[in-house]
Amino acid sequence: MKEIIITEGMITCYQSHLVREEKSPATIEKYNRDVRAFSSFLSGRAVSKELTVSYKRKLAEDGYAVRSINSILVSINRLLAFLDRPDCVVKTIRTQRQTFLEEEKELTKAEYYRLLRAAKGSPRLCLLLQTICGTGIRVSELQYFNIPSMLNFKSVSHRMILHNTNYVPMARRVPRLLDGREHGTMDKAGIKAVPEKKLCQDLTGKRFGKLLVLEYVRPEKGTGKWKCRCDCGNITYKSTGHLNAGTAVSCGCVKADIDAGRDFKKVLTYRDGTCIEFLKNIDRPTKSTSSDTGVRGVRLLRSGKYNATITFRRHRYSLGTYTKLEDAVSARKQGENMVKEYLEDYNSK
Structure with missing residues (x-):
């Protein structure tokens, strides 16, 4: 040539x-x-x-x-x-791909926070460190973290679109930090703090059922709630959604009053701690859709065997474990016959 x-x-x-x-x-x-x-x-x-x-x-x-x-x-x-x-043209040198980074090249959590504290005096440098560590991007890609790319940030999938339409995974807090870089403050660790968001709806002084909204309480962690005073004098905390939906109308006293009026023992008959009306349901068909075997009181064990039980006088009694389903069903019926004998004795009195 x-x-x-x-x-x-x-x-x-x-x-x-x-x-x-x-x-x-x-x-x-x-x-x-x-x-x-x-x-x-x-x-x-x-x-x-x-x-x-x-x-x-x-x-x-x-x-x-x-x-x-x-x-x-x-x-x-x-x-x-x-x-x-x-x-x-010459060949490149063959190298074995490293799945994991060498330990001496890893940045520990303590070292990361030490870097942030060292950059405390420079908010721009602090945000730069958090952006790189929060996304894993190259230093040369920092220039693409601008306002348009932040507007295209996918908050659900935690991804941001770069100039070449690539998606970069990023921590949820990074966009918040970048968004508040002009009007936020620095904390002790050198991390940019974002000012609290204004309430979309002020419910102070409004009444929801027996509840009077006093103030909005924002905890250090979790979602804020409205502090309310019930007409009964109790203080309770409710969310905005529950108040607007009408599902929160009291501190719980309304439900307690309703439950107090439901005295089931007045309409049910108990003997020796056993509800007679419940035992009478034994006469219903034994097929049950809630049982994995289709038979009430018979369940399939992990070992492949069948266990038969019956509940009587607030206690559950085991009627035995069987290899065949037919044997377990037979044991269950024998237990039901014992309960029927108890009912017959009760009815005869």
Whole structure:
């Protein structure tokens, strides 16, 4: 092939080619830097496979990291492909992909908060640290965290759209921090505090049933509620939704009054602690939709066996465990016959 000596004009044409490929300015600058370093190494010599391999070896001898060497080689290989010299392209160094980061490179929680405290005097730097740590973005992508991108923030999925339509996962608190950067305050940890939101609806002084709304109470954690005084004198706390929906009309005294009027023992008959009316339901069909076996009082155990029980005088009695369903049903019927004998004795008196 024809010998090629890299010139300033070739580098300029290569930059224009990268622009047409819609590479970012940072990528173009990086490729340009790597190509110029390679051109300086050649010192006016024609490009060859041997010189490219020699430059690769020199990078390793100079102490470059493997990832840095591969990044530089990618830049050079793209230039060689642009110059129509694929024969001079070299392979990158093979590396095993690391699933986990090395422990000494990890940022602990204590170190993170120490960084925030150190940046306490600079709100902008503090927000910068929280944005990077809260999203995992690259430093070069910080420029895209602007007002339009914040308006496109997906609060449900905790994602934000960047310039290239990529979705970046982010903590829920990051948009709130960025939104309050102009009018918020800094706390002891250097974290931006967002001012409290105004109430959408003021219910102070309004009456809901027996409740008179006194004030809105906002706890340190959780949802705020309205402090109300009931006509009976009790103080209770209700949410805005319950008050507006009409489901909260008292401190609970109304329900207590209703329940007090329901004296079931006046209409039911009890003997030895047993409700006679309940026992009479034994005469109903034994098929039950609430039972996993379809038979009332018979349930299927995890072992695959069937257990028969019956409740009498506030106690549940086990009638045995059986391998076959038919045997468990038979035991249950025998227990029901004992209850019927008790009813017959009661009715005879």
